[in-house]
Every structure is written in C-alpha cells, then in structure tokens.
Amino acid sequence: MQVLVVFHKSNRKLIATFELNTIITEMNVLVVPGVAYVLTAKKDIFRTAPNGEVFVKEI
Numbered sequence: 302m303q304v305l306v307v308f309h310k311s312n313r314k315l316i317a318t319f320e321l322n323t324i325i326t327e328m329n330v331l332v333v334p335g336v337a338y339v340l341t342a343k344k345d346i347f348r349t350a351p352n353g354e355v356f357v358k359e360i
Contacts, residue, residue, distance in 0.1 A: 303342055308357045310337045315347065315355040 305319040316336065330338060339346075339360065346358050 303340055304344075305338060305340050306346065306357055307336060307338045310335050313357045313359075315357055 303321040303325055305321060305325075307316040307318070308314060309316065325340060328340075339357070341360065343360065346360050348356050348358055350356065
C-alpha cells in the first residue's frame with residue numbers, strides 16, 4: 302500500500318494522508334505554495350509532539 306502524505310514545508314506539520322490501495326506510477330499534483338507532498342510505502346515517517354500534533358520526519 303502506498304501513502305500520499307501532505308504537509309507544511311516550513312514546519313513539516315501534517316495536513317493529510319491518503320492511503321492508496323493500488324500502485325500509483327504517475328499522477329498530477331496541484332502545487333500549493335508552502336505545501337509539500339511525498340508518496341511513500343514507509344509507515345514510520347511520523348512523529349507526535351507532546352501536544353498531540355503530528356509531524357513528518359525527514360525522509
């Protein structure tokens with residue numbers, strides 16, 4: 302399974318995740334200033350702050 306992860310570029314705070322049940326080989330992504338995305342099969346890319354906010358680790 303692949304996971305599309307959307308997060309803020311500045312602080313890597315998670316915006317959204319999308320689990321994809323089919324393998325994606327090509328996609329078009331709308332570019333939003335200050336927002337980054339990564340398509341991955343890794344599961345251990347998140348960290349949770351003490352206040353409960355979720356961030357994306359450097360990968």
